[in-house]
Amino acid sequence: MRCLPVPPDGPIPPPGTPLALRVPLAVRDGSAPTTHSVGVLRGPSGAAPPSLVSPGVARDPYPVFRVLRESFPLVRDELLGAWLVSRYADVCGALGQDGLVAVPPGRTLAHMEGDTHRAHRALVEPALRGRAVAALAAGASRTAYVLARRIAARPETDLVAEFCQWLPTAAVTAALGLPYEDTARVQQWCRGGLTHLGGHHHELDACLRPHLARRRARPGGDLLSVLCTAEVDGRPLSDEAVSGLVGSLLGGGGEATALAFASFLANLLDDPRQLALVRERHELIPAAWAESLRRDPPAPVVLRRAVRPVTVAGATLPAGTVVACLVGAAGRDPDRFAHPDRYDILRADPGRLAFGAGRHSCPGAELAARTAEYGLRALLDALPGLRWAPGFRPAPRGLLTRGPRILLVRPR
Structure with a gap:
C-alpha cells in the first residue's frame, strides 16, 4: 500500500x-x-x-x-x-x-451549516408540505393529463422531450404560484446551468423580484407566499434567501426530477410484467418510484x-x-440490497439516498415523488398501449447527472 x-x-x-x-x-x-x-x-x-x-x-x-x-x-x-x-x-x-x-x-440548504441550516430547514420542510403539496399535486395532475393527451394520438413520440422535461418544471412553477408562461423560460435556464443547487442566477432573480414584492404585500396560499411570509428568529427571509430556495426547487424540478422520471419510465417499460402490475395497482407507484431511484439515481456522484x-x-x-x-x-451495494442490479417494485426497503440523507436530505423529495406519481397515472390512463418503439433501447449517460435522453415509444 x-x-x-x-x-x-x-x-x-x-x-x-x-x-x-x-x-x-x-x-x-x-x-x-x-x-x-x-x-x-x-x-x-x-x-x-x-x-x-x-x-x-x-x-x-x-x-x-x-x-x-x-x-x-x-x-x-x-x-x-x-x-x-x-x-x-x-x-x-x-x-x-x-x-x-x-x-x-451556493445559497441552498445543502450549502448551509449549523444554526443557519437548522433554522432554514425548520422553515422550509413545513412549507413543502400541506398547501405546497396540494398546489403541486393539482398543477402536476393538470399538466400531466394535458401533455399525455397531446401525445396519445401520435404514432411515435419521445417521452423525454415531450413529457419528462416539461412536467416537473410546470408542476413546481404551479406550486410556487408563478405564471405558467414562465415554464418555458425556466426550461431554458435549466439547460443553461440552473440545477437543484440553485446558485446566483441573475435572470431568475430578476424574474422573481416583482413576484416577491407582490407576495410580501399580499400573500396568497402558494409556496412562494409561504416562503415570503415565513420568519427565522423573528425576521423574514431575505429576497436573496427566498430566490435561492426557489432556484433550488425549480432547478431540481428541471434537472434531477426530469432525469429520475425518465429512468423511472425506462425501468417500467423494460419490464412489461411490472408495468402491468403498476397499471392494475396504482398504490404501487410510490414503491416503484423509490426502487427506480435506488437502481438508477439521477445524480450517481x-x-x-x-x-x-x-x-x-x-x-x-x-x-x-x-x-x-x-x-x-x-444503491447497488449487495451488503444492503439483495439482487441489487434487479429492478423490483416489490422490494421491501429500497432505501432513500437519491435525494440525499440525514440532515442534508432534499426537502423537495416529496414534491418530486408526487410529480412522478401523477405523471405516471396520466400516462397509464391516456396511453393504454404504451410500449417501446420497435428496435429502440434506452441509453442512459452521465456521471454527475444521469438518465436516458431519449425514450422513443408507441403510445397505442
Missing part, C-alpha cells in the same frame, strides 16, 4: 468547467489526515483503483462502481481531485454529515466539500477536501 497525504483543495472553478477540472486537483502543500493516513490501496491482483474520469465511465459507471465498492471503499481519485466513498453505510454517513457541504458554493475536518468511512479528512459520494454505487 502506498500512503498519500490528503491535501486541501483549491478554489472551485465556475460551472461549465469540464468534469476533470470542476473539482480541482490538490495544488497546496498537503497535510496528513488527523487520525491516520488514507492510502491508495492496491486491489487483490495489485491493480490500481480506477478513476471516474477514465474514458467510458460516464457511459456506464456501474462496473467501476463495483470495483471501487469491493476493493477501494475510500480512495483518492487524483484525476478527479476528490476522495471517493462507495459503500452504502459510508455514503449515508457522508451525505448526512455536519461539515460536508455542496459544491460549487454527489460532490461535497469539507468546511472543517470530517470523518468519512473511518478516516479523518482535513478541511477543504472534496468528497465524492457514489450514490450509484451505494
